[in-house]
Structures are given as C-alpha cells and as structure tokens.
Amino acid sequence: MGAHATEAVADAGAAATSTAVIPVALPSTTASLEASKVSAWFGQRKVLDRVDLEIPAGKVTALIGPSGCGKSTFLRILNRMHELVPGASLAGEVLLDGVDIYDPERRLTDARKAIGMVFQKPNPFPAMSIYDNVLAGLKLTGTKVGRTEKDALVEESLTRAGLWLEVRDRLKQPGSALSGGQQQRLCIARSLAVRPRVLLMDEPCSALDPTSTRVVEETIQHIASDVTIVIVTHNMQQAHRVSDQCAFFLAAHGTPGVIVEHGPTASIFESPQDQRTHDYVNGRFG
Numbered sequence: 001m002g003a004h005a006t007e008a009v010a011d012a013g014a015a016a017t018s019t020a021v022i023p024v025a026l027p028s029t030t031a032s033l034e035a036s037k038v039s040a041w042f043g044q045r046k047v048l049d050r051v052d053l054e055i056p057a058g059k060v061t062a063l064i065g066p067s068g069c070g071k072s073t074f075l076r077i078l079n080r081m082h083e084l085v086p087g088a089s090l091a092g093e094v095l096l097d098g099v100d101i102y103d104p105e106r107r108l109t110d111a112r113k114a115i116g117m118v119f120q121k122p123n124p125f126p127a128m129s130i131y132d133n134v135l136a137g138l139k140l141t142g143t144k145v146g147r148t149e150k151d152a153l154v155e156e157s158l159t160r161a162g163l164w165l166e167v168r169d170r171l172k173q174p175g176s177a178l179s180g181g182q183q184q185r186l187c188i189a190r191s192l193a194v195r196p197r198v199l200l201m202d203e204p205c206s207a208l209d210p211t212s213t214r215v216v217e218e219t220i221q222h223i224a225s226d227v228t229i230v231i232v233t234h235n236m237q238q239a240h241r242v243s244d245q246c247a248f249f250l251a252a253h254g255t256p257g258v259i260v261e262h263g264p265t266a267s268i269f270e271s272p273q274d275q276r277t278h279d280y281v282n283g284r285f286g
C-alpha cells in the first residue's frame with residue numbers, strides 16, 4: 001500500500017470562512033489508551049525510552065516538546081504505524097480500553113479502525129470527489145456500508161468535522177477544490193467516517209493559516225466528547241487552548257526521548273513541577 005493510502009487508512013478536511021459546528025448526537029464510542037514502558041528504535045538507535053502515559057477517554061491530550069524528542073514516533077506507536085517504517089522496532093504495551101493493540105491475536109486493521117490519524121499536511125485524494133474522500137477510509141479498512149447509509153454517514157462526518165455547511169452543495173467537486181484548511185477538515189471527516197474511538201493528530205494545523213487553525217481547533221473541541229484525541233503540537237498556545245492534559249517530551253543530548261512531566265494542562269502551564277517544563281512552556285528553549 002502506498003504512503004498516501006496508508007495515511008488514508010489511518011485517517012478515518014477547513015475554511016477561512018464558516019463555521020458553525022453542528023453537534024451531532026452519537027452514542028459514545030470514546031476509549032482510553034494506556035502506554036506502558038514504550039521504547040522505540042530506528043535501526044540500532046533508541047529514540048524513546050520506557051514511556052508511560054495514560055490517555056483518558058473523551059479528553060484531548062497534547063504531546064509537546066522540542067523537535068526530535070520522539071512525539072511523532074510515540075503517536076505512530078499508538079496506532080501501529082511505527083512498525084511500517086523499515087528497520088523500526090518497539091517494546092512495551094499499548095492498551096485500548098485495557099486490550100493490548102499489539103496482541104498477535106489482534107488484526108492490524110482493527111487497531112487502525114479504532115485509532116485514526118490525521119497528518120500534518122492535509123492529504124485528501126485530490127482527484128476524488130469530496131463525497132468519495134469522506135468514504136475512502138471505509139473502503140481501505142474493508143468496512144461495508146449500504147447506499148442510503150453512505151449519504152447519512154457523509155453528512156454526519158462532514159458535520160462533525162465542521163465542514164458540511166460549506167460543502168453540502170458541491171459534494172461532487174474534487175477534494176483539491178477546497179482550501180488547505182477545508183482539506184484538513186475533509187481529512188478529519190474521512191477519519192471520523194470510520195467511527196474511530198481515538199483520533200491521533202500530528203501537528204494538524206502546522207500548514208494552516210491562523211483562521212483555519214482556529215476552525216480546526218473548534219472542531220477538535222466539538223468532537224472530543226465522542227472521540228479521544230491525542231495531538232502533537234509545537235504551538236504552546238494551541239496546546240493551552242485545546243487540551244485537557246499535556247505530556248512534555250524531552251531527549252537530552254542525544255539520549256532517547258522520555259516524558260519529563262505530564263498532567264492537567266493548567267498545571268503544566270501554570271505550576272509545572274520540573275524546571276525544564278517551565279522553561280519549555282515559557283519559550284526559553286525548543
């Protein structure tokens with residue numbers, strides 16, 4: 001499977017205009033994640049060392065820290081994408097509502113369906129219609145949906161992603177006809193169509209302008225009650241605005257990344273326990 005398709009499986013798109021996000025009542029499917037003693041290597045090089053983190057259901061957890069400390073690697077381990085990288089390996093456990101996603105009895109696609117991913121750069125299929133883009137993750141994860149349910153699912157997913165009102169009259173237009181921010185919300189809709197229990201977001205706003213960023217942040221806050229969110233961000237204001245808890249990663253002097261401190265977002269920003277956390281969130285390094 002090509003990289004684009006792989007990302008789309010893990011994905012389950014924003015506009016400068018908009019953007020009433022209509023709340024959609026869904027049965028709660030949100031789940032907790034628990035990483036225990038997670039280590040990671042690229043070849044011989046260890047990049048994460050025994051990371052423990054509890055990610056509560058229905059909350060937004062932000063992973064923060066300087067470049068290269070292992071945040072994206074940790075994120076990819078949470079939905080079994082790290083193992084796709086040639087030469088990459090890992091140790092430890094990741095429990096989804098108490099069940100190990102790396103249990104050999106469990107299928108890879110089950111973890112990918114339950115734990116979706118949105119990437120830094122919006123990656124809709126450019127020639128595919130907006131409608132088909134929303135449904136693309138279903139095909140790739142082998143999920144069957146009837147014709148009538150498809151229309152409802154497209155509307156539900158685009159509504160949850162805060163995009164429905166902007167695109168409902170042009171669903172047959174290609175994904176590439178949207179602005180960068182709208183494309184990112186289309187990717188969020190594509191992830192949500194698979195009804196994931198957790199959504200991983202790797203710097204989802206770094207390619208967006210400030211207005212589109214705010215719209216995506218609003219979307220994150222609206223969907224967080226029915227899908228657990230883990231977001232990697234370099235933007236401290238964003239971490240402060242959108243997250244309930246933060247984990248601060250650091251890889252000092254070429255050593256593997258560790259979590260220095262984690263806790264409620266207000267504590268991490270206002271009363272961190274570790275001087276390095278204090279210095280990082282106040283922009284003294286990184």
Ligand SMILES: Nc1ncnc2c1ncn2[C@@H]1O[C@H](COP(=O)(O)OP(=O)(O)OP(=O)(O)O)[C@@H](O)[C@H]1O
Pocket residue numbers: 042047065066067068069070071072073074085
């Ligand atoms: N495919 C890869 N092959 C080899 N080394 C890699 C690969 N991907 C990442 N690394 C290395 O692993 C370490 C952790 O990288 P990672 O991307 O997880 O950090 P990060 O904290 O997400 O960084 P950034 O904030 O810059 O995205 C870095 O030293 C990086 O160079």
